[in-house]
Structure formats: structure tokens, C-alpha cells
Amino acid sequence: MTHTLGLDIGTFETKGTLVADDGTITAIASRPHKMIVPRPGWAEHRADEDWWGDFVHVTKALLAQSGLDPKRIRAVATSAIGPCMLPVDATGAPLMNGVLYGVDTRAAAQIEALNASIGQDRILATCGNALTSQSVGPKILWLRETHPDRFARTTKVLTSTSYLTWKLTGRYVIDHYTAANFSPLYDVNRLAWTDALADILPLSHLPDLMWSTDIAGHVTPAAAAETGLAPGTPVTCGTIDAAAEAVSVGVQFPGEMMLMYGSTIFIIQVTAAPVRDARLWYAPWLFPGAHASMAGLATSGTLTHWFRDQLARDTDFATLAAEAAQSPKGAKGLICLPYFSGERTPIHDAQAKGAFFGLDLTHTRADLFRAALEGIAMGTAHVFDTYRELDAAPSRVLAVGGGTQNAVWMQATSDLAHTPQLVCEKTMGASYGDAFLAAVAIGAVMPDEITRWNPVARTVTPEPTAVYDRQYPLWKALYAQTKDIAHALG
């Protein structure tokens, strides 16, 4: 049987999967790397060692493990943390470490300057999103302003997947979904680069735009020698890891949504028409004619980790989850605002703070942990409400990530967001989605065959819960009532 190879570069690990055409996993390999933090607020990876080096290592490991003839690998697809900002010179050599996605906040001053000179409304109208630490344009401006020599030698600015594709095929490409994060340089209305809003760099210095499943090129003899792949193997354009993860559980068509329980809650919903609203994020989806509407909380896994590290250092998540299950729904009247790192969608309040309300002497750690999980679930419900208001309620919600193991959290989310959640059989993540996208790219499978590759294993069904009906409006009121106080606390 022929195979496809999917490979995903995460913040701390690279993971590769070799998948047969029927969806069976033949081999899995991974390699850890570090996130480099040269100073607070900066986050980097080394392009040659961490990205390309991992690609070579993991690919060789997959070939060795499977014993597969490389010619039987019909296509390669990659995904990675993104968007990243990597300037390369005329030979394609990196001029610095790759600057990571939204965790890197070095361009705050440039964001402010661009907002002032362009105007936030114009940015929103052209780019579909406000400028945030996720935006690549301000980071390029940072490079130009703080490292003019390096900027002068830059002939392309790449994201992580672009760099891998360049190393494999010799072509500079980027998919539209990732490019939508290059604000204010990408026009979502025309699906094209733009310099109408700001003159940051010549547009020729940006990679060629493609759709994620377009074939970007073929493995060069040099790349073949280095990786062990067969020369001429097709390589797709690739995409950002979250999109590939969504694909891995079958989120592809309008109305389908991925709900990711990671270090933050991250949501991607595919829509038929663009959803444009300042409370949410927008990008073109992986295929022509489809759109993506994204949302994300600022915390979720980070809040459960905070809870364990600060209030329950002596125990593990399984014990905490078991304790929370002993507390009744509604946590005996406790309500938690989960804004321990501010909040992103839909309220966009960086100064928001976490809180526990309704405390009495009978409350224990179990009640507080349940309240924290329910608080995150209310944050998720708030996003669902926003979609409903915009007449863009999802028809099918697929849950992924470590939090799906927590039954209390999953049930609270379904109850509060009034939605069933489906959990798939395979929890491989983005690299499995990449392998599927590679198979789609060469016509080995039809896009709807993902449900055969990775069927739904279980469903969490919402239960009508009176206590949540009472608490959820209070949760919103508590934020409104204490917002100024949270801001006063810096």
C-alpha cells in the first residue's frame, strides 16, 4: 500500500506520521526542541537546527522504523507553529532565529505605530483582524527598524512551513490561511498581498501564495540525499498546526468546528461565507471558496496548570479531576472568571483578571477546581453565543487536546455551550492531518474520507442544567461589575 508523510513542528516538539492510504498509521516519530527566550516576551526557534534539522531526523526515523521504500511515499505535507517571521538572504540562508507566533510580543511598539498611522478600522476592513502579537507585519517592521543591516540583506520573509518547503523543493510558498496572519500585508478581500496600508517591505520579498493542498514542488536531489526521501516526491504548501489538527478530526466543511483544549482554548470553524466581526478572527480556509472563523480564550490549560502548581502541588490532574467530579454542578454556588491572563475572544480585554466569587467556609479545593473548569466552559459558551448572534452556530463540534480526558470539563462545556461534542478515535494531532492533506493533494482520497480515516469514538451530550442557566448570566454580570476593579489592579 502507498503512503503519505505528515510532519508537524510544535512549540516544544516535532512529530511525524507515516500513514497508509486507508488511514492506518504505519510509523510515528518525534524529536523535542526548545523554545528560546532571549529576553522576556521574545520567543524563537533556530530554523536550521529546530525546523529543518527535526524534519530530517524525524523523516529518517520514520523510514527506518517502517522499512518502507521511500518511493512508496506518494506525497509530503507539513504544518508548524505559525505564523513565524524568518528573514532569509538571497541564498535562502536564515539571517536570524525564527521569531515565533503570538507568544512573541517584541513588536508592541510597531503595532501601536501601525494602528496610529493606518487606523484600526481600515486594518480590520482590509485584513479581517486587528493587529496583535500574532501579526507578522509589525515583526517585519521591528526587523527593519532595529536591524537595518539584516533587513537590507533580506530577500524573503518566511514562516516556518515556508522554510521547510524551500529546503525540500527550492520554492518560496505560503498558504492563504497562514498569510492572513501577515497583517497589514495581506488583503483578505482580494486574497493577495498588499502594500496599500503600510510600506513595510517590497511585496516581492514575501512568498508566493497558494492553497494548502496545492503542490508547492518536488523533493530536490539535494533534499533527497539529506532526508532519505525519493527525489521528485510531491510536497504540498502546508499550513499552521491548528488547521492541520482540525483536518485530522474531520473539520473541513462549512459548519464544522474544532474545539481545542490546549494551553488555551482555540476554535476554528469552517464557514461558507466569511464571518467578519471584531470579536472573532478571520482567515481564508485551506481550500478555495471556504473560510475560517477563529476564536480563542487566553487561558484554559494554563489555568488548570496554575491551579495544580499553586493550590495542589501535592497531587496530579487525575486526582484533581476526580475531586472536581465530587463537587456538584455549579460548584456549590462558586463562580470563576477564568481571565488569569486577560482574555482574547470575544471580550478582548488584556487587563481582565481571574476571580472566584461566592466563597464560603464550606468550599474546598474540589469546589474551586470545578468552578475553574466551569469558568473556562463559560468562556467557551461566550464564544458560542457570539457565533449564534452572528447566525454562524456550528453544526458539528469536534473536541481535541488534553482537556478532552477531563469528563467534568467536557460535560460542563457541552452543558453551557448547549452543544454536543464529538471525540475521534485517533488523537495523533496535526501530523495525521498533514498526512491526510497530502493524500488529498495527490487525489489518493476525497476530502470527506477523513471520517473513514478517523471515525468518531464518543459523543458528549449536553444535559439541561438549571444551575448553569442561573449562573451563566451572573458570570457575565460579574465581569461587567468588576471590570473597572480588575483594570485598577493593573
Add this chain to the structure above:
Amino acid sequence: MPDAVLIGIDVGTTSVKAVMLTATGHRLADFAATYPTRRPGPVTVEQSPDDWLRLVLAALTGFADRPEAAQVAAISLTSQVNTHVFTDTSLAPLHPAIVWQDGRAAAEAARLDGKVTAAQKTDWLGAPIPIDASHALARMAWMKRHHPAIWAATAHVLLPRDFLVARLTGRIVSDPISAVGLVTPALQYAKPLIALLPGALKRLPPLCDPLTVAGTVLPGQPFAGVPVVTGVMDAWASLFGIGVASQGQAMYLSGTSEVLGLISPDISGEPGVITFPAWRGITLHAAPTQAGGASLDWVARLLGRDAASLDPAPITAQSPLFLPHLQGERAPLWDASARGTFAGLTTATGPAELVAAVMEGVAFSARLAMEALERSAGMIPGQIQTGGGGAASDRWCQIRADVFGRPFLRVEGRDPGALGAAVMAGVGAGILPDLAQAAAAMIRSDRVFEPDPTAKILADRRFAVWQQLYAQMRPINAALA
């Protein structure tokens, strides 16, 4: 008589504490032991009078073995109030003691309260004091209705201190300050009020001045023949145990909850505070809050730690805030629906920040109470005297001094109730001339906590935000429960 030795005993809500010391304040021995509280139903809270008696006798027996035992000139007791014991003529309890937190008599209280107008209450009691479920008349009405046989056999309805003095001396007596809600401003039983329940007055003990000798210890018991001074309720005894006995002095008693007190002859009628009838030149304005050591114990439980081991982080403008209303709030807000809140949390918040927020939040609730007392008494004390178990933490005392913006003088000994009883024993037995001089002689200061000027400015700003937080929560609290 510098060699005279005095004994003070405090029967509190959870434990018996006793101290044996000289009239010059030299501590010779002490005793502390807890006893159980039973909660047979959601609103019923009971203790066994025999537990109190057993522990009081254990304390006295231990003290009697001391070489200084022969020099003991007097004993006095203090106790929790609004806790009632029903006994027969031989002083045997007929029913478990009904503790002050017990709510079983709510219906009877409402019926009694409905029978009198606010004007009548002001006329009889000096203030429109509500008859609630902890009022002696409500408790007696409950017994009469639910256990008529016990009521018929009841000869005396006593406070814990009354019961213990009676068992030690054979004399049945109480004092007008402890007989909460039953006495006139002239410190006599309010007979028209008590007449609402036939049979009540004859079951109540006669009143005498707290500094009179009730009797002497009966033969066959430790310290037989030693005079027992009547004494007073725990909050008042603690006042003297913290060295507060003169006009202008302020008390911050820190225990399970924080109790603030201020002595001043002026009464403005400020709502939310309790003003006691003048007694021996002392007009006490008191404000019992609900939060205190209980809040710290709660957060310690939450963190899986021992409360004594908790160290607070330094407080900054970004520190989280805590509303300590874990059981609602008493003075000065009297808001039973208030609930606890942690606000301003971030992923940088750790256990030390939570502990600091709890200590500061409790201090803010006490400052709110003290400000009400200052309005009530028409004066602002320059220094606060503090004591009790919650005053043991130096860091917490410093936070309080910063929050109040005034020096805190901490006294030695974490048993101010027992110490205050000993002070009263000294005055009642004629060893020391009056309460002020007795307190000065017997209560030793331990340490002064001066407010830090920078921390005070920050505390003022944060106190304003803290009050705003409570105000914002008010409309939501009732819906949270």
C-alpha cells in the same frame, strides 16, 4: 499584696483557656483544651455543659498542684454568651446547651419580636435590639413549646459562665452586661419584655455587678474557700485582657473573628455598631466582624497547609483583593448574604499572594468596623491595642497597622479572655483598686507595630477599591447562593 495570685478562666466557643498569674502580671501557669460541638441538624448547634465543667475542673486541679496555689486570692470566669443551659433545681442540665449560633428558635423569636414595637424596645432596652433566634426568651419559648416536660422541670436558664459559677460556688447569679437583650440601660432586667413569656423571669438568675464576689468555692473542689468573682462576657473580659479599660482606648481582638472595641462616653447613634450601657464609667462601642482567623484557617485548608506556616507575599498595587465574607458579615455591614471573593487573580498569583490577600482583606473588614466605631464614639484613637490568637503572626499585625495607618500595640499572651477574667478577679477581690490600674499592672505589652508610610498610602488606595468591590458585589450576592 504583690504576692497575690489570680486565676482567670475563659469558656469560649471551642475551648477552655485558663491562666494563673500574679497581681503584677507574672504568668505562672496556663491551660487550654478544646471540647466538641455537635450539629445534629442544619441549624442546630449544641455543646455539653459537662464538657465545660470537666475542663474547668481539670484546669483548677492542675493549678492547685502549683507551689503558688496557696497564694490564690480569687478566681473569675468569662464565657461565650447567648448560649443557654437549662437545669433543674440541683443544677443538673436537662438538655444539651443551645449554642449562640443555633437557629432552632427562629420561629419563636419572630413571634416574640412581632409582639413588641421598636418604640417599646427602645423604651425597655435603650435601643431597638431585635429578638433573634439566640435571644434567651426565644430559647425559652422554644423549650416550652417543643419540650414542655423539660420546661416544667427547668429551674434555671443559665449562661455557661453562670452554670460554672453555680457549680463551683452553689450561688446562682449572672451579670447585666452578659444578659444580652434582657436588661435596661439602668442594668436591671427589662421586666415588661421578659413578661412576654410567662415563667421566664423566675428562671433567670439574679443580676449582680460583675466585680462582686459571687461566692466561694465549695468544699471538696480545688481551691475550696477561694472567692469567685462574678465576671462578665468574653468580649468584655478580652477588653481588659488586652489592657483596654479607659476612655479613648481601642481594642482589636483577633480570634475566630475580629472584634473591635472603643471606649468613649459619647454616643452618636451610628448604625451597625453595638453600644453597651455605661458600667463603672466605661461605655463600650463594639463591632464584632465575622471574618478573622477563620478566614486564614479556610485558606490554609484550601492550600493543604497549616495556618501557622502561611507567610504572606509583599502587597503591591497589583496584588489580588479578598472579600472575607465567607459567612456573610456582621458589624458594621450586617449583611448575611455577603460572600467571599478573590478578585484580581493572574497566573502570577501564588499561595503567598492568596495569603496576603486574606490577611489584608480581614484587616480591611476590621478597618471598616473601626471607622464605624469612631463615628459612633465621636473620637479617633491614636493607637490600637491588640491580642488574641490571630495576633500571633507578626506579618499580619504589620498589615493591620499599615491598613489602619496607626501603631498596633500587641499584648503578651494569646488568651485575652482568661487574662481579662484574672484582671476582674484581682479588682473584685480588692487586690487591685480598679480595672484601669489592674490592667496596667497585669497586662504586659509585647511589641509595637508602626505603620509603614508607603504601605499606608497603598493600603488607603486599595481600601477604596476593596470597598468598591463589595459595593459591586452587593446586587449579585443574593443570586449567588
